Amino acid sequence: MSQLLSAPLQIGDFVSDCSLPDGSRLFELRGRPIILAFAPEAWNPAHTYQSELFAQLLRDFNEGATFIEACTDDWHNFDTASDLASQFGVAGKRALFLVDEHGILRWKIEVEPNEVISLGEVIAALEQLKAKPQNAGGISRRAFLSATLAAAAVLSLPLLEAKADPQLPKPEVAREQNAPPAPYDSSGTIPVTLRVNGKARKLQLEPRVALLDALREYLHLTGTKKGCDHGQCGACTVHIDGERQLSCLTLAVMSQGKNITTIEGLASGDNLHPVQSAFIKHDAFQCGYCTPGQIMSATALIKEGHAHTDAEIRESMSGNLCRCAAYPNIIAAIKEAQGEVRSA
Amino acid sequence: MHPFQYERARNAKNAVSTVAQNPTATFIAGGTSHVDLMKENVHRPDLVVDISGLPLQSIGGHDGGIRIGANVSNTQVAYHPDIVARYPGLSEAILAGASAQIRNMATTAGNPLQRTRCPYFRDTTQACNKREPGTGCAALTGINRVHAIFGASEACVATHPSDMAVALSALDAIVQTRGPRGNRSIPFTDFHRLPGNMPQLDTVLQQGELITSIDLPAFSGRSHYLKARDRASYAFALVSCAIALEMNGGTIRRARIALGGVAHKPWRTPEAEAMLVGKTPSEVLFRDVARAAFAHAKPLEHNAYKVPLGQNLMVRALMETSGLLPLQGTPGTAFASSAGSVAGIIPLSA
Numbered sequence: 001m002s003q004l005l006s007a008p009l010q011i012g013d014f015v016s017d018c019s020l021p022d023g024s025r026l027f028e029l030r031g032r033p034i035i036l037a038f039a040p041e042a043w044n045p046a047h048t049y050q051s052e053l054f055a056q057l058l059r060d061f062n063e064g065a066t067f068i069e070a071c072t073d074d075w076h077n078f079d080t081a082s083d084l085a086s087q088f089g090v091a092g093k094r095a096l097f098l099v100d101e102h103g104i105l106r107w108k109i110e111v112e113p114n115e116v117i118s119l120g121e122v123i124a125a126l127e128q129l130k131a132k133p134q135n136a137g138g139i140s141r142r143a144f145l146s147a148t149l150a151a152a153a154v155l156s157l158p159l160l161e162a163k164a165d166p167q168l169p170k171p172e173v174a175r176e177q178n179a180p181p182a183p184y185d186s187s188g189t190i191p192v193t194l195r196v197n198g199k200a201r202k203l204q205l206e207p208r209v210a211l212l213d214a215l216r217e218y219l220h221l222t223g224t225k226k227g228c229d230h231g232q233c234g235a236c237t238v239h240i241d242g243e244r245q246l247s248c249l250t251l252a253v254m255s256q257g258k259n260i261t262t263i264e265g266l267a268s269g270d271n272l273h274p275v276q277s278a279f280i281k282h283d284a285f286q287c288g289y290c291t292p293g294q295i296m297s298a299t300a301l302i303k304e305g306h307a308h309t310d311a312e313i314r315e316s317m318s319g320n321l322c323r324c325a326a327y328p329n330i331i332a333a334i335k336e337a338q339g340e341v342r343s344a
Numbered sequence: 345m346h347p348f349q350y351e352r353a354r355n356a357k358n359a360v361s362t363v364a365q366n367p368t369a370t371f372i373a374g375g376t377s378h379v380d381l382m383k384e385n386v387h388r389p390d391l392v393v394d395i396s397g398l399p400l401q402s403i404g405g406h407d408g409g410i411r412i413g414a415n416v417s418n419t420q421v422a423y424h425p426d427i428v429a430r431y432p433g434l435s436e437a438i439l440a441g442a443s444a445q446i447r448n449m450a451t452t453a454g455n456p457l458q459r460t461r462c463p464y465f466r467d468t469t470q471a472c473n474k475r476e477p478g479t480g481c482a483a484l485t486g487i488n489r490v491h492a493i494f495g496a497s498e499a500c501v502a503t504h505p506s507d508m509a510v511a512l513s514a515l516d517a518i519v520q521t522r523g524p525r526g527n528r529s530i531p532f533t534d535f536h537r538l539p540g541n542m543p544q545l546d547t548v549l550q551q552g553e554l555i556t557s558i559d560l561p562a563f564s565g566r567s568h569y570l571k572a573r574d575r576a577s578y579a580f581a582l583v584s585c586a587i588a589l590e591m592n593g594g595t596i597r598r599a600r601i602a603l604g605g606v607a608h609k610p611w612r613t614p615e616a617e618a619m620l621v622g623k624t625p626s627e628v629l630f631r632d633v634a635r636a637a638f639a640h641a642k643p644l645e646h647n648a649y650k651v652p653l654g655q656n657l658m659v660r661a662l663m664e665t666s667g668l669l670p671l672q673g674t675p676g677t678a679f680a681s682s683a684g685s686v687a688g689i690i691p692l693s694a
């Protein structure tokens with residue numbers, strides 16, 4: 001297949017048929033616009049930047065779907081070393097192609113190694129197509145709904161790994177940006193998709209809503225507590241992408257695309273997390289108000305692996321205040337759970 | 345909270361031009377300072393540009409030193425093996441501050457840009473020139489126990505609350521920025537301002553100027569941070585002290601000392617630093633140096649205690665850095681930086 005094309009595809013070219021990684025044919029997707037994305041990295045929904053990008057693409061073009069549905073529905077992950085990549089003239093490179101419903105290449109971008117392409121750029125290109133009248137090959141929101149929305153997200157990935165690299169941070173590509181502003185409605189709200197305890201939840205929120213309030217007031221997950229609302233007590237501690245963070249100082253809109261775990265999501269079915277069991281065994285609370293935050297903080301502490309002695313545990317837990325002063329029992333519970341999690 | 349529009353930055357260039365063009369726009373990174381102050385109605389932006397997704401997230405060797413991307417979290421910096429090994433004073437400063445949760449959220453650029461913890465600044469019913477220029481300074485004649493003893497003005501006696509910034513000052517870090525008119529490198533010691541008659545400006549950053557990284561220059565000496573506070577953990581510094589010491593055999597080749605909790609910016613002490621050059625470390629020397637460092641302090645009604653506290657802290661920090669006293673904990677940990685026990689259970693030996 002790689003011998004089919006000598007020159008790389010140009011805008012306006014007809015994209016010839018080829019087989020897709022899942023065994024289907026490109027021609028079978030005719031009748032709906034397709035984004036083809038090539039990247040050396042595998043798409044991983046757990047990766048913040050990928051899922052965030054993906055969620056926003058869907059939000060802008062497909063009001064009905066969550067990114068979970070889309071990625072399980074019609075997903076094609078293209079390898080840069082594949083025949084398909086050489087057919088498109090992008091072997092070994094990162095690139096994005098937008099093919100319209102008639103099979104014509106409408107837009108493409110190649111991304112040099114270490115270059116970053118932003119979401120806005122992709123959306124701007126799509127918006128431009130969308131703006132044209134339908135008969136000129138424009139793309140409608142509806143049409144896009146069924147599109148094979150592929151790994152646009154992977155393009156933003158390469159610089160985002162926090163690995164030691166002497167040349168980083170690198171300058172970003174300077175390109176003119178014309179992407180539309182976020183879609184506000186008259187009430188000043190925007191669509192916000194939160195991934196809480198493994199489920200995507202769609203909300204319509206003002207940007208000023210804190211994650212804590214989104215969880216408690218909009219999703220009715222009231223396990224996460226509001227103590228001070230100013231970052232001073234730790235009652236609102238949740239895990240964001242596995243790290244303990246404060247939901248009262250987090251804007252919900254900024255947590256999109258991240259994995260949020262609350263106290264409701266800690267147990268697996270009826271099996272309590274070892275930290276939960278240890279808190280019960282050691283009577284590590286009185287009124288219980290600080291307890292969800294203590295437990296979320298403690299589970300993260302164990303995973304971090306920096307605190308072992310009583311003094312280290314106290315220091316590492318100092319962001320969680322307990323009005324009832326159950327501290328000695330909290331320390332005992334954490335020590336026991338730490339032993340169990342380690343030996344498990 | 346004042347309502348605002350939210351925009352996720354598409355790239356650095358776009359973030360800079362958006363915020364530069366709109367005087368009511370701000371950046372947001374970890375949000376731990378900005379969201380808190382928006383909730384208090386102290387910050388009232390109309391547009392918030394989220395830069396947390398920009399690829400300013402790496403930390404690595406640069407010019408013999410280390411370049412820390414603006415979005416690297418405080419936790420990542422504090423536990424980074426090269427920082428712990430070569431700049432333990434920076435890890436100590438970060439780990440002495442805030443809580444594990446906040447350090448996970450807080451960023452390298454956001455930390456030195458956090459606003460003062462002056463209670464009058466945070467209370468919109470009080471006079472505060474930093475919050476509302478021209479309204480006066482309630483702290484000047486109010487309860488000023490936690491306020492400045494150096495470099496203050498009639499207009500403002502607030503202190504800068506960051507621990508990390510104090511260590512960065514002693515290490516002569518460089519702030520790299522990208523602004524509407526190009527890039528700048530700003531020495532950390534010039535980055536924060538004194539209040540003068542424009543206390544509303546904390547730093548020399550222009551509207552829309554984005555920090556891209558903070559660079560630590562090459563350094564082969566010892567660094568250390570010591571913090572005194574009201575509680576053993578999770579409290580802002582009353583006084584803190586960062587030391588960067590380079591030895592030449594038994595004598596001091598170069599010393600840099602920065603004080604926290606005493607001024608509108610990390611307070612460097614050039615006269616005291618000069619007194620150390622070429623000398624052999626001793627308690628007598630360090631007491632002289634500390635006396636000189638605080639000679640021009642101007643305490644307010646409730647904060648004269650900061651002078652002896654600061655002097656003693658500086659002496660002890662110098663003793664510990666030069667090896668005349670043992671550190672209170674492993675270098676690079678919160679235990680090394682906590683003057684007066686951590687979480688109340690390590691007995692004080694000094």
Ligand SMILES: Cc1cc2nc3c(=O)[nH]c(=O)nc-3n(C[C@H](O)[C@H](O)[C@H](O)COP(=O)(O)OP(=O)(O)OC[C@H]3O[C@@H](n4cnc5c(N)ncnc54)[C@H](O)[C@@H]3O)c2cc1C
Nearest residue numbers: 231373374375376377378441442450451454455457507555
């Ligand atoms: C309860 C509590 C206790 C604390 N205790 C301590 C303590 O003991 N010691 C201590 O040092 N700190 C302490 N902190 C403060 C905390 O360390 C800071 O709030 C945090 O470091 C700020 O970083 P951030 O990324 O969250 O900043 P943000 O809140 O996101 O931003 C702060 C400011 O920086 C600007 N900004 C952010 N990134 C950039 C950039 N790249 N370029 C230009 N401008 C930018 C924003 O516009 C904003 O004005 C505490 C905070 C709380 C809530």
Ligand code: FES
Nearest residue numbers: 227228229234248
């Ligand atoms: S409610 Fe978030 S820290 Fe208190």
Ligand code: FES
Nearest residue numbers: 286288322323324
């Ligand atoms: S158990 Fe009551 S506040 Fe901790």
